Amino acid sequence: MIDILKVDNISKVYNKKVIAVDQVSFQVKTGEIYGLIGPNGSGKTTTINMITNFSKADTGEITINGLKGSSLAARSQFGYVPDELLIPETLTGFEYLSFMMKMYEVDDDYAMKELVKIFRIEDAMHSLIGGYSHGMKKKLQFIAAILHQPKLLILDEPFRGLDPEAVIIFKKLLGHYRAKNTAILIATHDLLSAQSLCDKVGIISKAELVEDGKIKDLLRKYSMNQLEDVFMAASGLSERGIEIDKVIGNL
Numbered sequence: 001m002i003d004i005l006k007v008d009n010i011s012k013v014y015n016k017k018v019i020a021v022d023q024v025s026f027q028v029k030t031g032e033i034y035g036l037i038g039p040n041g042s043g044k045t046t047t048i049n050m051i052t053n054f055s056k057a058d059t060g061e062i063t064i065n066g067l068k069g070s071s072l073a074a075r076s077q078f079g080y081v082p083d084e085l086l087i088p089e090t091l092t093g094f095e096y097l098s099f100m101m102k103m104y105e106v107d108d109d110y111a112m113k114e115l116v117k118i119f120r121i122e123d124a125m126h127s128l129i130g131g132y133s134h135g136m137k138k139k140l141q142f143i144a145a146i147l148h149q150p151k152l153l154i155l156d157e158p159f160r161g162l163d164p165e166a167v168i169i170f171k172k173l174l175g176h177y178r179a180k181n182t183a184i185l186i187a188t189h190d191l192l193s194a195q196s197l198c199d200k201v202g203i204i205s206k207a208e209l210v211e212d213g214k215i216k217d218l219l220r221k222y223s224m225n226q227l228e229d230v231f232m233a234a235s236g237l238s239e240r241g242i243e244i245d246k247v248i249g250n251l
């Protein structure tokens with residue numbers, strides 16, 4: 001297994017005062033699903049934005065499949081499904097996917113046609129994206145992200161807004177692409193899914209990566225059975241959890 005994504009000591013400060021990401025380093029290898037988990041505002045999306053080059057890191061280096069993260073060549077190495085779905089609402093789903101195929105120079109439309117059917121959005125393919133639900137847009141963006149068979153797949157909150165069948169299909173597809181040696185990075189608050197799906201997790205708390213490792217090793221380290229409990233302990237939230245239980249008990 002080789003490192004497809006290498007994140008080395010990246011930092012980001014907003015407006016010279018908000019430290020959003022502080023010297024974060026981790027790697028995602030071929031055939032590995034890496035979950036980036038952390039409380040609201042801990043720095044997950046900022047980290048992903050630096051990897052996808054939407055935002056420039058103040059310090060550190062990012063390498064994607066051996067290429068400098070900020071290079072144009074690195075862009076074709078990954079597929080990205082953001083949480084905030086920024087897709088052109090004035091195109092139809094078919095026009096959007098056809099455009100993405102042209103952009104990535106993909107000639108074979110088999111995957112596009114079959115995934116549209118699997119996700120049950122074929123009836124909407126000739127309607128404007130502006131009329132799609134959040135889940136339909138996410139399905140469309142997922143298809144667009146994997147059309148060119150990227151080495152690295154990056155998903156920010158992939159399961160949010162999806163119906164249960166779509167979540168099951170997403171997970172199957174992620175397992176399929178992992179088996180085909182794709183490196184997969186997921187940022188999620190869904191810790192049950194992260195525990196069942198990911199090989200490794202990074203726990204980010206207050207801009208710092210406080211844990212990074214295989215889930216089974218982290219469960220052993222904290223003597224816990226659930227990733228949720230490791231997350232609470234590593235993020236320094238366990239005591240607060242006890243306080244919250246007390247408050248709820250008194251309601």
Ligand SMILES: Nc1ncnc2c1ncn2[C@@H]1O[C@H](COP(=O)(O)OP(=O)(O)OP(=O)(O)O)[C@@H](O)[C@H]1O
Nearest residue numbers: 014015018020038039040041042043044045046047
């Ligand atoms: N464009 C911005 N300008 C100023 N501050 C920002 C900006 N984007 C994010 N931040 C701040 O950076 C910190 C990290 O935010 P980020 O969105 O990366 O967190 P997150 O872990 O993705 O949160 P969530 O789980 O709520 O999506 C927060 O304090 C946030 O307020």
